[in-house]
Amino acid sequence: MRIRRRLSDLYWRFSRWTPEAEPLPARSVLIGAPHTSNWDFVLMVMVSWHVGVPFRFLAKRSVFWEPLGSLMRALGGIPVDRGQESGLTRRLVAMAEAGEHFVVVITPEATRGKVEHWKSGFYRIARDAGLPVSLGFLDRDRMTCGIGPTIELTGDVAADMDRIRDFYRGKRGVRPGLESEPRLRDESGSP
Numbered sequence: 001m002r003i004r005r006r007l008s009d010l011y012w013r014f015s016r017w018t019p020e021a022e023p024l025p026a027r028s029v030l031i032g033a034p035h036t037s038n039w040d041f042v043l044m045v046m047v048s049w050h051v052g053v054p055f056r057f058l059a060k061r062s063v064f065w066e067p068l069g070s071l072m073r074a075l076g077g078i079p080v081d082r083g084q085e086s087g088l089t090r091r092l093v094a095m096a097e098a099g100e101h102f103v104v105v106i107t108p109e110a111t112r113g114k115v116e117h118w119k120s121g122f123y124r125i126a127r128d129a130g131l132p133v134s135l136g137f138l139d140r141d142r143m144t145c146g147i148g149p150t151i152e153l154t155g156d157v158a159a160d161m162d163r164i165r166d167f168y169r170g171k172r173g174v175r176p177g178l179e180s181e182p183r184l185r186d187e188s189g190s191p
Contacts (some may be wrong), residue, residue, distance in 0.1 A: 008049035017043060019050045020146040026101045028150055029126040030134040031164070034180065035107040036173030043145045043174075044105060045075060047136070051147065054058065056095075057105040058088075089124055096129040104158070105136060109180045117185040123160070126153055135164065139171040147157060158187040 012019055013136045024030070032044055041057075048055040054076055061079040064072055072079075080088060096102045106125070108118035126133050135148040148167055153160050173179050 004049035008046045011046045018144050020144050021051045024053050024147050027031050028103050028132045028134045029122050030103050030105045030136045032105045032107045032136045035109045036172035036175040036178035039174045055103050089152050092125050093129040113181045114178050120184045132179050135167050141172050162188050
């Protein structure tokens with residue numbers, strides 16, 4: 001981790017972006033939002049190295065071709081096949097339960113463009129594994145990125161999402177205008 005920390009220090013020295021990080025628990029689901037560009041990935045890797053906590057992250061299976069696939073796995077990538085039921089939630093819950101350290105980054109927008117609803121997988125995984133949700137962010141207006149507060153989900157989906165919406169309100173992505181409001185398709189019950 002020492003080499004990664006030095007690389008991140010060098011990156012931040014020359015970057016227009018500034019990292020900000022609240023304490024991150026050793027085990028959590030980390031939301032990555034707003035997700036509007038591939039640069040989001042680079043910034044979050046540098047945040048991970050900056051705080052010294054290895055992140056796992058979900059990415060579509062198509063980016064795991066070689067030699068890029070080996071690099072993606074080394075950086076913590078978990079390939080996801082969006083086109084079929086793969087038991088991903090069960091696998092992630094099992095990984096969380098098996099590890100002393102487990103931080104998985106999930107981009108609930110699931111794409112780099114504007115969407116009407118966030119995917120609810122982050123919420124289900126956090127609830128099923130008993131993990132808190134940490135709010136990772138990018139904010140182009142302030143040129144900051146990093147880790148905001150960590151919240152415990154209550155099971156009251158609407159109230160939990162209101163807290164998440166409050167945090168992300170006004171934060172703009174690398175490509176402004178492509179941000180999506182944090183809203184699940186159904187916030188009235190279990191996601």
